Amino acid sequence: MQYRCAIIDDEPLALDILESYIQRTPYLELVTKSLELKTVADLIAERKVDVVFMDVNLRGDNREYISRLMQNDCVFILVTAYSSREVQHLFHRGKRGYLGKPASYKKFVGEMERLKIASS
Template structure:
């Protein structure tokens, strides 16, 4: 089974790295790359993505906007230069993952293996 993914990050290099990691991972399929939250909102609402890689420090978005976005029925991997402790204090939910920037492919795969059960549950 392939899990449908979207990436939301305003850094082109981060988008490219995550796209490469997704392409290297047989059970993931990239359906959308975006630099703004609004671009993927409909995909999430229509359940066309299973997993969203989300930079929590997007230009023009406050923590409140990000926190509200995370309430949607989807699994999120929070991608950021913030420490995992800072992220846990701000946004953490059981159905979320964390990737620190820059993340190696090994860390990416380890985090995918950790969150896949939550993705499966969200799909039911």
């Protein structure tokens, strides 16, 4: 199965790293990426995104966009420098994942495999 992905991160280097990881992974396809949440919040449903990689600490007031984003039926993987304990209060682990920054490709693939198993 091919998974359609979106990346939202206000750090250009982190955005580039995640993009390269998605390109290296045969069952992933990048359909949109942005430095700003508001740019892609509405595109997620329109482009039928399956997985959203999202930085937890995006600049600006994003409450409206996060609320809109969370209405989509997709997997959210939080990408952050915060520890997983600090982030757990934000999301339940069901259709959610976590990648600490900087994430190695091995950890990236491990999290994707965990989510593939959980969703099957």
